[in-house]
Amino acid sequence: MTQIITTHKNSDFDAFASLVAATLIYPEAVAAVPKTINPNVRAFMSIHKEVFDYVDRWNIETGKVSRLIVVDTPNWSRLGPIAKLRQRTDLEVLVWDHHTGGDIDADWKCQEAVGATVTLMVRQLKAMRKLITPIQATLFLAGLYEDTGNLTFSSCTAEDAYAAGWLLDRKADLALVAKFLRPAYGEKQKDVLFEMLKNTSRMKINGHSVSISRIHIDGHVGNLALVVRMYRDIVNVDAAFGLFVSQAKKGRCRCMVIGRSDTDAVDVGELMKSMGGGGHPGAGSAMLRDVNPDVAGQMIIDLLEGNQQSSVQISDLMSFPVFTVPSDTSMAEVARMLRRRGCTGLPVVDGDRLVGVISRRDFKKIRKEGQLQAPVKAFMSTRVITIEPGKSPIQAARTMVRHDVGRLPVVEAGRLIGIITRSDAMIYFYDLLPD
Numbered sequence: 489m490t491q492i493i494t495t496h497k498n499s500d501f502d503a504f505a506s507l508v509a510a511t512l513i514y515p516e517a518v519a520a521v522p523k524t525i526n527p528n529v530r531a532f533m534s535i536h537k538e539v540f541d542y543v544d545r546w547n548i549e550t551g552k553v554s555r556l557i558v559v560d561t562p563n564w565s566r567l568g569p570i571a572k573l574r575q576r577t578d579l580e581v582l583v584w585d586h587h588t589g590g591d592i593d594a595d596w597k598c599q600e601a602v603g604a605t606v607t608l609m610v611r612q613l614k615a616m617r618k619l620i621t622p623i624q625a626t627l628f629l630a631g632l633y634e635d636t637g638n639l640t641f642s643s644c645t646a647e648d649a650y651a652a653g654w655l656l657d658r659k660a661d662l663a664l665v666a667k668f669l670r671p672a673y674g675e676k677q678k679d680v681l682f683e684m685l686k687n688t689s690r691m692k693i694n695g696h697s698v699s700i701s702r703i704h705i706d707g708h709v710g711n712l713a714l715v716v717r718m719y720r721d722i723v724n725v726d727a728a729f730g731l732f733v734s735q736a737k738k739g740r741c742r743c744m745v746i747g748r749s750d751t752d753a754v755d756v757g758e759l760m761k762s763m764g765g766g767g768h769p770g771a772g773s774a775m776l777r778d779v780n781p782d783v784a785g786q787m788i789i790d791l792l793e794g795n796q797q798s799s800v801q802i803s804d805l806m807s808f809p810v811f812t813v814p815s816d817t818s819m820a821e822v823a824r825m826l827r828r829r830g831c832t833g834l835p836v837v838d839g840d841r842l843v844g845v846i847s848r849r850d851f852k853k854i855r856k857e858g859q860l861q862a863p864v865k866a867f868m869s870t871r872v873i874t875i876e877p878g879k880s881p882i883q884a885a886r887t888m889v890r891h892d893v894g895r896l897p898v899v900e901a902g903r904l905i906g907i908i909t910r911s912d913a914m915i916y917f918y919d920l921l922p923d
């Protein structure tokens with residue numbers, strides 16, 4: 489029986505510390521590390537190469553694995569190639585984690601909302617009366633401090649602090665912890681910070697001071713989250729956001745949004761979730777592809793204003809009446825209409841009920857000439873992403889970004905009353921911006 493312990497990609501100290509702690513709890517198991525590891529963790533590992541026993545995750549023969557122990561994430565998508573084990577029904581899966589939710593359907597789990605996963609591991613090591621070395625204690629404390637912001641994040645619990653005490657008792661080296669947690673702040677980061685300070689704007693939103701800075705970056709710059717943290721400290725606002733715009737292929741641009749908040753009232757993680765990203769209350773990020781950076785900045789402001797019921801609603805921007813087809817229209821007829829109108833798709837409506845959408849893509853399903861005489865309902869997609877008329881343009885934009893669609897049927901109580909396109913939503917955002 490082969491037992492594997494693994495953790496999430498871009499492993500931080502909490503992930504790596506929990507992985508090592510798990511090898512003490514499950515001595516028969518092999519620790520498999522992801523390919524991508526945060527630079528400061530990588531630095532720690534390279535110095536302690538001989539001390540920790542682990543293998544590269546790519547070298548695992550997954551066919552032989554009978555038990556998988558996952559630490560510091562509840563999601564398959566963060567496990568990289570090992571996620572293919574998800575298909576296996578005979579696999580025993582154990583999860584240790586401090587995040588809630590997740591899609592790993594574990595046979596056993598220890599999932600509690602504490603500051604760091606390693607706190608849960610320490611609880612178990614204590615119960616098992618395991619001896620740990622000063623180096624292990626140092627690594628575990630680094631994980632604990634990193635995920636709790638040196639015990640200052642609001643997610644930190646009393647148990648995290650007790651665990652830190654226990655690790656100090658076991659000779660965790662604070663000087664080493666401090667050295668490795670102080671992340672690399674180099675020339676590139678300094679330039680970015682300087683640019684951010686030159687392009688800063690400051691505003692008051694719902695009583696909180698907020699600063700948004702937008703800059704262009706070329707190529708990859710690491711540790712931008714750290715730069716945003718310093719930026720927030722310097723401009724001294726409740727919440728700070730960096731919009732990092734870079735050129736992608738075909739003249740399109742990508743916009744990386746990173747936020748930091750110093751107040752419980754501004755939950756950056758939730759805000760980033762609304763933009764398709766994630767994080768926790770104090771810090772978060774989102775990657776927006778193909779979005780105008782002006783729109784991204786406005787999105788942040790709208791979200792901070794809690795503009796769920798904004799003054800401008802979808803019903804003010806949508807087009808109507810909508811050109812539609814009934815579900816018994818033949819595919820040949822639909823093809824003619826699409827060609828004539830030069831559009832890529834049409835809503836399918838019976839009476840005033842939206843029953844589906846037919847798009848050019850759906851024509852690929854046609855195999856035989858005769859199928860062109862079949863009704864559109866045989867080929868249309870019935871899972872249609874729609875929006876309600878009372879929603880805000882920001883919600884429309886968000887939905888379009890998330891589902892990668894360029895238009896949304898506007899539906900009220902099942903009735904199709906209009907359609908909103910990406911450009912309708914964009915016009916709204918541009919009009920809001922000063923010249």
Ligand SMILES: [Mn+2]
Nearest residue numbers: 502560605635
């Ligand atoms: Mn963690």
